[in-house]
Amino acid sequence: xxxxxxxxxxxxxxxxxxxxxxxxxxxxxxxxxxxxxxxxxxxxxxxxxxxxxxxxxxxxxxxxxxxxxxxxxxxxxxxxxxxxxxxxxxxxxxxxxxxxxxxxxxxxxxxxxxxxxxxxxxxxxxxxxxxxxxxxxxxxxxxxxxxxxxxxxxxxxxxxxxxxxxxxxxxxxxxxxxxxxxxxxxxxxxxxxxxxxxxxxxxxxxxxxxxxxxxxxxxxxxxxxxxxxxxxxxxx
Ligand code: ADP
Numbered sequence: 001x002x003x004x005x006x007x008x009x010x011x012x013x014x015x016x017x018x019x020x021x022x023x024x025x026x027x028x029x030x031x032x033x034x035x036x037x038x039x040x041x042x043x044x045x046x047x048x049x050x051x052x053x054x055x056x057x058x059x060x061x062x063x064x065x066x067x068x069x070x071x072x073x074x075x076x077x078x079x080x081x082x083x084x085x086x087x088x089x090x091x092x093x094x095x096x097x098x099x100x101x102x103x104x105x106x107x108x109x110x111x112x113x114x115x116x117x118x119x120x121x122x123x124x125x126x127x128x129x130x131x132x133x134x135x136x137x138x139x140x141x142x143x144x145x146x147x148x149x150x151x152x153x154x155x156x157x158x159x160x161x162x163x164x165x166x167x168x169x170x171x172x173x174x175x176x177x178x179x180x181x182x183x184x185x186x187x188x189x190x191x192x193x194x195x196x197x198x199x200x201x202x203x204x205x206x207x208x209x210x211x212x213x214x215x216x217x218x219x220x221x222x223x224x225x226x227x228x229x230x231x232x233x234x235x236x
Contacts, residue, residue: 014131017051021165022124022136024157026149028059030141031170034216035206037065038235039137041223044090045236051082051092055124060097067219073098125160135165137203140191142172147190154198164200167191172205175230182207182230206234 014020023036033056040050054062063069066085073080073094082092128134136157140150150167157164169191173182188205195202209231215222226232 014128017131020128020131020134022128022134022162023139024121024136024153025139026151026153031139031206032056033061033065034212035137035139035168035170037062037216038212038223040091041221042236044086045223049090052094054093054095054097057096060095060100062093063095063097065216065219066091066093068093068095069097071098121156122160125162133163135163137165137168138200139168139170140194142169142186142188142190147194150191150194151198154194154200164198166201166203167195167198168203169205171208173207175207175209175211177210180228180230204234207231 021039023032023039025032033054036052036054040052043050052062052066054060056062063071063083068083068085071083073083075081080094082094083098085091085093125134138150138153138157140147154164156162169189171186172188172191173184175182185208191205192202207230209226209229211226211229212222212231214220215225222229223232223236
């Protein structure tokens, strides 16, 4: 979940957050963490303050993408205090990854600490619902199988009354590192077709860009460093 906030530094107080956006997908590995991270950085570049809540219980990767691995979070009277990832303190992050003692430790939670990994979505929606306006961006890859998964995700949003801000098609074509031309390795346009079918906005396609994946690996700011790349144009 990425929230654009009036004061992201106020721990435990979501009332000051102006917009809360859930980044959802039908399955893992399609780019939820990537889109959340780059969306936060793009909003930061527009002068906004953003807080990211990474509720990926099985493989929290946003701390690495923002070079915040191993940073300590602590609790205060009103809850967990997030980590600021930039010196201007415009982007803050709270991740399950900060609660693990070692980076490769698995999350094995039972009882009240865990509401059930299969219904983390539901738990997040329930916890955030009082803080509307709440909306979801659904991320998919172009392949049909993933589009099938995303259809179920859209059904989830409809059943829980969650507004769908729109669909993003990620990994849509491959950017050649030499000439920057984008080739459609897989079929393209599934996300847009699905959006039309479901009557929700299509927000755009983000190509597979080796510079983007390298930036995410190394925790660098892709938005700032690669303004010429096709993925930059898709994200900003
Ligand atoms: P999820 O959060 O849905 O599990 P991730 O955001 O972790 O997925 O993405 C999976 C992998 O794919 C990551 O290693 C990420 O760096 C890479 N990736 C995602 N989107 C892109 C893209 N548009 N260009 C290049 N690499 C990408």
